[in-house]
Amino acid sequence: MNANDEATFLSNIAQRLGRNEPLQVAPKRAYRGSEGLQHSLLPSEITESNQILQKQLQGIPLSIKEQNQLADVFCKSLVEIGGHAKIITKDQVTIALQDIFLMHRPTSVLAWKDPLLDKLGIQKITQNYSLKFDVWSDSSNIDKESIAKAELGITSADYAVAETGSLVLIGSQTHGRSVSLLPATHVAFVPLSRLHLRAASVLSELRTNRMPSSVNWITGPSRTSDIEMDSTIGVHGPAHVYVFLMLDEKDDQL
Amino acid sequence: MNPQFDARIRAALKDENLHVALQISTDRLREKKAEAVAKIDFEAWRERGREIRAHVIAHLDFYLGQLAHQVRERKGHVHFCSDANAAVQVIREIVHMHQGKKVIKSKSMVTEELHLNQELMRDGIEVVETDLGEYIIQLAGETPSHIIAPAIHKKREQIADLFSEVANQPIASDTPSLNAFAHKILREKFIQADIGITGCNFAIAETGTICLFTNEGNGRMVTTLPPVHIAVMGMERILPSLEDLEVFMNLLPRSGTGQKLTSYVSLITGPADVQELDGAHDFHLVILDNHRSRSLGDPDFQDVLHCIRCGACLNVCPVYRQIGGHAYQSVYSGPIGAVLTPLLRDDPEAADLPYASSLCGACYESCPVKIPLHDMLVKLRARNVARGHTSSLERVAFRTYQHVFTRAINYRLAVRSLRTVQKWFLKNDEFPSSMPGLSAWTKTRSLQGMSPLTFRERFAQGLTIDQITAQLSNSQKGD
Numbered sequence: 173m174n175a176n177d178e179a180t181f182l183s184n185i186a187q188r189l190g191r192n193e194p195l196q197v198a199p200k201r202a203y204r205g206s207e208g209l210q211h212s213l214l215p216s217e218i219t220e221s222n223q224i225l226q227k228q229l230q231g232i233p234l235s236i237k238e239q240n241q242l243a244d245v246f247c248k249s250l251v252e253i254g255g256h257a258k259i260i261t262k263d264q265v266t267i268a269l270q271d272i273f274l275m276h277r278p279t280s281v282l283a284w285k286d287p288l289l290d291k292l293g294i295q296k297i298t299q300n301y302s303l304k305f306d307v308w309s310d311s312s313n314i315d316k317e318s319i320a321k322a323e324l325g326i327t328s329a330d331y332a333v334a335e336t337g338s339l340v341l342i343g344s345q346t347h348g349r350s351v352s353l354l355p356a357t358h359v360a361f362v363p364l365s366r367l368h369l370r371a372a373s374v375l376s377e378l379r380t381n382r383m384p385s386s387v388n389w390i391t392g393p394s395r396t397s398d399i400e401m402d403s404t405i406g407v408h409g410p411a412h413v414y415v416f417l418m419l420d421e422k423d424d425q426l
Numbered sequence: 427m428n429p430q431f432d433a434r435i436r437a438a439l440k441d442e443n444l445h446v447a448l449q450i451s452t453d454r455l456r457e458k459k460a461e462a463v464a465k466i467d468f469e470a471w472r473e474r475g476r477e478i479r480a481h482v483i484a485h486l487d488f489y490l491g492q493l494a495h496q497v498r499e500r501k502g503h504v505h506f507c508s509d510a511n512a513a514v515q516v517i518r519e520i521v522h523m524h525q526g527k528k529v530i531k532s533k534s535m536v537t538e539e540l541h542l543n544q545e546l547m548r549d550g551i552e553v554v555e556t557d558l559g560e561y562i563i564q565l566a567g568e569t570p571s572h573i574i575a576p577a578i579h580k581k582r583e584q585i586a587d588l589f590s591e592v593a594n595q596p597i598a599s600d601t602p603s604l605n606a607f608a609h610k611i612l613r614e615k616f617i618q619a620d621i622g623i624t625g626c627n628f629a630i631a632e633t634g635t636i637c638l639f640t641n642e643g644n645g646r647m648v649t650t651l652p653p654v655h656i657a658v659m660g661m662e663r664i665l666p667s668l669e670d671l672e673v674f675m676n677l678l679p680r681s682g683t684g685q686k687l688t689s690y691v692s693l694i695t696g697p698a699d700v701q702e703l704d705g706a707h708d709f710h711l712v713i714l715d716n717h718r719s720r721s722l723g724d725p726d727f728q729d730v731l732h733c734i735r736c737g738a739c740l741n742v743c744p745v746y747r748q749i750g751g752h753a754y755q756s757v758y759s760g761p762i763g764a765v766l767t768p769l770l771r772d773d774p775e776a777a778d779l780p781y782a783s784s785l786c787g788a789c790y791e792s793c794p795v796k797i798p799l800h801d802m803l804v805k806l807r808a809r810n811v812a813r814g815h816t817s818s819l820e821r822v823a824f825r826t827y828q829h830v831f832t833r834a835i836n837y838r839l840a841v842r843s844l845r846t847v848q849k850w851f852l853k854n855d856e857f858p859s860s861m862p863g864l865s866a867w868t869k870t871r872s873l874q875g876m877s878p879l880t881f882r883e884r885f886a887q888g889l890t891i892d893q894i895t896a897q898l899s900n901s902q903k904g905d
Contacts, residue, residue: 177506178494178504178506180508181490181506181508181713181715182487182490182491182506183487184508184715184719185486185487185490185661185719185722186487188719188720188722188723189484189485189486189487189722189723190723191487194487194488194491195485195487195488195491196488196491197488198488198492199481199484199485199488201481201666202477202481203474203477203478204667204669204670205667205668205669205670205671205672205673206471206474206669206670206672206673206676207669209467209470209471209474209673210466210467210470211466212466249686253685253686308703309703320613320617335686336686336687338687343698343702343704343705344699344701344702345699345701345702345703348702348703348704349646349650349702349704349705350650350651350704353643353646353647353650370672371671371672371675372669372672375668375669375671375672376668376669378668379632379633379667379668379669383500383633383634383635383668383693383695384695385500385694385695385696385697385698385699385702385705386649386650386692386693386694386695386698386705387692387693387695388646388690388691388692388693389687389690389691389692389693390689390690391686391687391688391689391690391691392689393689394641394642394643394689394690395641395642395689396558396559396605396641396642397575397683398557398558398559398562398575398576398577399558399562399577399582399585399601399604399605400447400450400451400580400581400582400601401450401451401454401455401575401578402582402601404601404602404605406605406609407558407605407608407609407642407643407644408556408609408612408613408616408642408643408644408646408647409642409643409646409647409689409690410643
């Protein structure tokens with residue numbers, strides 16, 4: 173049992189590295205993360221995206237123009253990998269959801285309990301369509317078997333990342349991890365203001381707070397190429413991912 | 427080279443199906459990688475990746491201590507295990523403590539080092555691999571043949587046969603049918619399981635966070651549905667801070683599968699909060715040495731611990747592309763396996779792996795953290811010589827070589843005598859394939875006879891090319 177002892181384990185490593193005992197003080201580093209690394213290859217885009225990145229790293233809100241630029245990049249990135257993305261206003265939510273209901277014909281819907289989804293009236297729209305509707309935090313109704321049967325999951329997202337077309341979802345009591353995972357179709361409504369250009373500013377923001385128990389980056393549909401390298405979607409997670417970027421009400425007036 | 431390794435290579439070379447599968451898959455992965463890395467200034471990201479990994483490994487004692495502290499702060503359990511037996515014992519105890527009967531796993535190479543599935547199944551526990559490729563090879567009773575594409579060697583008809591046996595009815599061999607069957611059967615397993623076991627692509631020391639890069643979503647299922655999550659990691663798999671993750675979000679998927687980013691990146695920090703309705707409520711992190719520390723502090727081999735297990739070096743290796751993963755008979759195959767295995771496993775069988783290489787350096791070129799694998803392969807061969815692992819025949823050959831090539835007079839003498847002797851053996855200017863004493867070389871390669879005139883002789887005579895050609899053809903007629 174002694175060999176498994178943590179102290180023995182760590183002092184062996186320290187000795188191999190030429191130290192008498194394990195290092196206790198954080199070593200100095202030349203860089204932190206991706207500091208100074210560019211993403212885009214076009215010089216003109218670099219300047220612009222650098223400005224956006226710097227603003228977001230410092231927590232400065234983007235201009236409407238910059239937000240729209242990111243929204244376009246996000247949509248392009250997500251569509252490229254087989255997801256669906258659209259920029260809409262609150263008024264267009266009903267039609268957007270109805271299109272999805274028509275397309276995928278779910279019988280039951282599972283949604284996060286979330287102020288944005290409440291405000292958008294998701295529950296009413298779904299029930300008007302006579303679909304079974306479950307909200308995640310109603311714990312009494314929820315067991316693994318029944319959530320496993322939901323065919324459509326509706327969430328928001330804590331962040332979205334334009335360059336990769338990713339959603340970033342933080343799990344909590346009201347924001348179940350399963351909602352974006354078990355149903356075959358995942359729909360997310362995300363305010364434009366939560367869009368980031370790159371992962372860098374999302375990671376540095378996450379780091380400043382207590383790290384949530386789960387943070388899931390979702391980039392397009394579930395996929396596999398394990399059968400003769402033939403790419404196919406929806407093996408375990410959702411096969412269909414729809415993201416609606418929501419223009420703020422104050423933006424609508426512009 | 428030992429006869430078993432030789433026999434496995436020969437068998438692989440004769441396997442037509444394997445050849446076709448390997449060519450299609452490695453080409454595809456290579457092309458996709460080339461496209462993906464062309465979209466960013468990859469060299470700059472690659473250099474940063476190398477720097478971060480080198481920094482972590484050089485200060486591994488600090489970062490492991492920090493990681494363990496942070497995981498415990500978040501009410502997770504940490505287990506340091508010096509070898510495979512210790513890790514199996516720890517995992518077995520966790521499973522028994524929770525009276526676990528059904529274990530689901532997401533893809534993890536490190537648990538292959540533990541032979542974990544066999545160990546748990548021996549206790550009567552059901553263990554199901556849920557990555558599609560891993561599920562396929564588990565049904566076939568095989569081991570992964572590629573780090574990121576474990577069933578790369580299987581044809582769809584073979585997969586359909588395996589699935590049909592499970593289903594007890596014929597399953598069609600088209601991708602949608604196979605996919606749908608796996609989805610249905612594994613979904614039940616996810617819901618029934620009481621323990622989830624995953625690997626760990628990266629662990630963030632500063633926050634105690636485990637990062638999983640997956641595409642299918644099974645990694646999320648395994649950490650979300652069962653009440654217990656056991657993450658198993660090689661001790662070197664650390665990044666200092668959360669911000670460092672962006673570098674590896676760019677390097678790992680682009681190098682591994684040629685994607686900008688995998689479909690899912692899951693960051694798990696400790697167990698789920700008490701109020702959360704899903705997510706594992708008991709979290710264990712198993713940190714494994716298993717002889718990795720042997721390479722620490724060794725200037726020749728420490729860098730091998732920088733590896734992020736992307737598999738890019740396999741796809742470009744001219745040897746892996748011909749023989750596939752199983753011929754190596756090691757958890758890790760390809761160039762990284764040929765280096766890592768003899769470092770982790772000090773046995774004669776493993777010592778042979780560094781010869782499964784042409785030393786072309788394609789592995790180094792493709793490595794997202796610039797590990798000089800080709801140099802290490804040479805150094806491992808040198809280590810074999812120093813330890814006396816090589817055959818006496820090879821030692822005699824190289825001693826003779828040294829003798830001949832270090833003194834001009836010996837060299838001239840050797841050339842002259844060889845030229846006289848070779849006449850007895852040459853057929854059409856070549857040594858025959860069954861040449862005694864040389865057959866290890868000549869049975870697979872052609873060995874030309876020596877020219878009747880050496881360069882020195884031609885130089886002394888001041889002959890032109892035409893004259894030399896004429897002389898050569900005359901001398902042949904003379905024979």
